[in-house]
Amino acid sequence: MYVIVVGAGKIGFYLTRALLSASHEVTLIERDAHISAAAAEEFGSIVITSDGTEPSVLEEAGANRCDILISTSGRDATNLTACQVAKYSFNTPRTVAVVTDPDHVPLFRELGVDVTISTTELILSHLEEELTGGPFVHVLPMQGGSKGIVVIRAPYGSPVVGQTVSRLKLPEGTLLVAVIQKNGDLQPALADPEIAPDDEIVAITPPEKEDELWRALTGEAKR
Amino acid sequence: MPRRVMIVGCGRLGASMAAALIERGDHVAILDTDAENFRRLRAHPRLKMYVGDGVSHETLRSAGIESAEAFIAATGQDTTNALAAQSARATFGIAHVVCRINDPVRSEMYESLGLTTVNANRLVLDLALKAMEP
Amino acid sequence: MDKIESVLALVSGTPTDRQVVSVACDLARPCKGRVSALYVIEVPPTLPIDAETPNATSRGERVLERMEEHGRALKSKVEGYILQARDVGAAVVREAVERGTDVIVIGMPYTERYGSPSLGETVPYALRYSPCRVVVCRDRQPAPEGA
Numbered sequence: 210m211y212v213i214v215v216g217a218g219k220i221g222f223y224l225t226r227a228l229l230s231a232s233h234e235v236t237l238i239e240r241d242a243h244i245s246a247a248a249a250e251e252f253g254s255i256v257i258t259s260d261g262t263e264p265s266v267l268e269e270a271g272a273n274r275c276d277i278l279i280s281t282s283g284r285d286a287t288n289l290t291a292c293q294v295a296k297y298s299f300n301t302p303r304t305v306a307v308v309t310d311p312d313h314v315p316l317f318r319e320l321g322v323d324v325t326i327s328t329t330e331l332i333l334s335h336l337e338e339e340l341t342g343g344p345f346v347h348v349l350p351m352q353g354g355s356k357g358i359v360v361i362r363a364p365y366g367s368p369v370v371g372q373t374v375s376r377l378k379l380p381e382g383t384l385l386v387a388v389i390q391k392n393g394d395l396q397p398a399l400a401d402p403e404i405a406p407d408d409e410i411v412a413i414t415p416p417e418k419e420d421e422l423w424r425a426l427t428g429e430a431k432r
Numbered sequence: 433m434p435r436r437v438m439i440v441g442c443g444r445l446g447a448s449m450a451a452a453l454i455e456r457g458d459h460v461a462i463l464d465t466d467a468e469n470f471r472r473l474r475a476h477p478r479l480k481m482y483v484g485d486g487v488s489h490e491t492l493r494s495a496g497i498e499s500a501e502a503f504i505a506a507t508g509q510d511t512t513n514a515l516a517a518q519s520a521r522a523t524f525g526i527a528h529v530v531c532r533i534n535d536p537v538r539s540e541m542y543e544s545l546g547l548t549t550v551n552a553n554r555l556v557l558d559l560a561l562k563a564m565e566p
Numbered sequence: 567m568d569k570i571e572s573v574l575a576l577v578s579g580t581p582t583d584r585q586v587v588s589v590a591c592d593l594a595r596p597c598k599g600r601v602s603a604l605y606v607i608e609v610p611p612t613l614p615i616d617a618e619t620p621n622a623t624s625r626g627e628r629v630l631e632r633m634e635e636h637g638r639a640l641k642s643k644v645e646g647y648i649l650q651a652r653d654v655g656a657a658v659v660r661e662a663v664e665r666g667t668d669v670i671v672i673g674m675p676y677t678e679r680y681g682s683p684s685l686g687e688t689v690p691y692a693l694r695y696s697p698c699r700v701v702v703c704r705d706r707q708p709a710p711e712g713a
Contacts, residue, residue: 211614236611254653257611262511264537271611286487286511290538293514297541312489313515316523 211275213238213301215261215291216282217248220307220328224281225252230397231386236270262290264298272299279305285313292322324351356415358386361426365406368428373403380421383414434458434478438500440486440516441507445532445552447472449504454479461495486516489523502528510535517547571599574667575644576658576688578605579629582673585703587633590671591642593701599668603633603646604661606654615650623648655691662698670696673703 210233214221217239225237229252237252238261239245249256259266261280272278278295280288285308292304305324308314317325351357363369369377374385388396389409396402404410414422434457439446442464450460454476461480464470470481484491486505497503503520505513510533517531531549533539539549575590577583590601605626607619630646637644651657662670672692677684692700 234615253656254651255611262538263535264541269610269612271613273612274614284511286509286515289515289518290511293545294538294541297545298537310488313487313519316519319522320518 210234210277211271212236213261213267213270213272213275213278213295215239215278215280215288216307217241217244217256218281218283221279221281222248222251224279225255227395230395236275238266238270262287262294264294267291267294267299272301275299275301277301277303277305279307281307283309285309285317289313289317289320289322292317293320296321351413356413357419358411358413359419359422360389361410361412361423363404363406363408363410363426366428367404367406367426369404369410369426370406371403373401374398375401377404377425379412379425380414380418383412383418383422385410385412387411435501436461436496436499437502437504438492438495438497438520439463439504439506440513441505441532442469442472442481443506443508444472446504446506449506450479461500463491463495487512487519489519492516492519492524497524497526500524500526502526503530505529505531507532508534510538514538514542514547521547569597569599570594570668571597572665572667573599573601573669573671574658574662574665575601575603575633576606576654576670576672577603577629577633577646578654578673579625580673580675582675582703582705583629583633584636585705586671586673587636587644588640589701589703590669591637591640591644593669593671595642601637601642601644602665602667603630603637603644604658605630605646605648606657607648607650608654609650609652611652615652617650619650653687653691655688655695658688659692659695659697662696667698669699669701671701671703673705675705676707 212228212233212235214225214235214237217237225235228235236255237248238257238259239248240260242258245256245258257270272295278301280291282288288306292306295301296304303323306317306322308317308325308327311327311329314325314327379385385398387398388402391407410426412422436459437453439450439462442462450462450473453460459478463482463484463486465485467483482495503526505517507513513531517529520526521529531547533542533549533551534553536551536554539551542549570593573590573594575586577586587603594601607622607626609615609617626648634644634646649657658670670692672689674686674689689702
């Protein structure tokens, strides 16, 4: 897929890194010269120092042929404009906006943004999950909620510890994407890493398979 | 018939619009993130000034957007104006919404989405070209 | 200097190309090293990286043919090839790493930008990131006008 990411702050930066390591083509647009220089140091020539809400900039970035535009700046107004310009001036098929003010979520959907990611709501749900027990974190709903990215920590004594990814038996319809090791290294599932205790396993699953996936990776019943 | 008008942005444009509307007898609520900008206005019984961000629905509500009949987004930033104006129209259902957009391509796009936009650069350009006609 | 077994000459269809290839051949000759001439087609993000670029490709082929011929005149074998990339500097450094090149040779015309001499983007990138040696052939300054 060809993805345009607007904003090279924390979210944009790590998103770009993850997309590239999953072999997607990415262009990253950042207005602030200092922030974009730091991103270019890591990602090279795919970084454009410019305003990602400007039609001419999006055109130059290839908004005409991109599959998805993800606007990750800390300003809701910027993210809405980038998504609307992509959608209505360049026919970008899917647009995703990070939304800081939860009040804007329904508005953005109404105004044509396909997916909204509310950082506030994410943190709240994260907290809820932390509080209700279990290292099970929803990261990102996709395709209108029919699938989602989840992160599950493999505890000591889990049946998957010591196994390599390719040997795991996972529920049908779920896909193991990557393993984040305790030292922070990200191992793609294709590299077939061996799972160690406290590794965080990133997977895509339909919501109805979540419990089964949870049991497969931890050996416990969910909550 | 006096109307209730809300203006976001108390720069030169927002402030002179507010003054003109007050002159006509309308009620005006004007918002700006920087209280300093209200120095451009003189106090008037039909004028209310609010310090706050016009893209925040909470701020708009507390400034009385629910009883406004017209809305003008007049800050210097296209992105802020577009979010404020589209909030006024879609979230608060205000019938008369005007949005200042400086970028010509974006203003065309918003027009196609049914938003009334004003492009100051375009206006000045047209007037200047007209003035230079022989 | 230790042995130079492979040299990568970056050519771009400018008058400095011949000098770049000459220098590359001179560097490779003592150890009978390989000389490759690389022509990079920069593809803007508006197009996919593997887009068909017939005009640029045939231009690149003509440039490389001339450079291979220039190599033969110097009694060296020069092997030309074309790559499509987003950025010339990044492409040449990546190629040098993948091919285990010992020296990159880059040419640059003398250019000015906003009235002062400019190094462009490719040369500084290569100087900064190339793991191997880099030789830059900068063209002479044009004679001042009216001289």
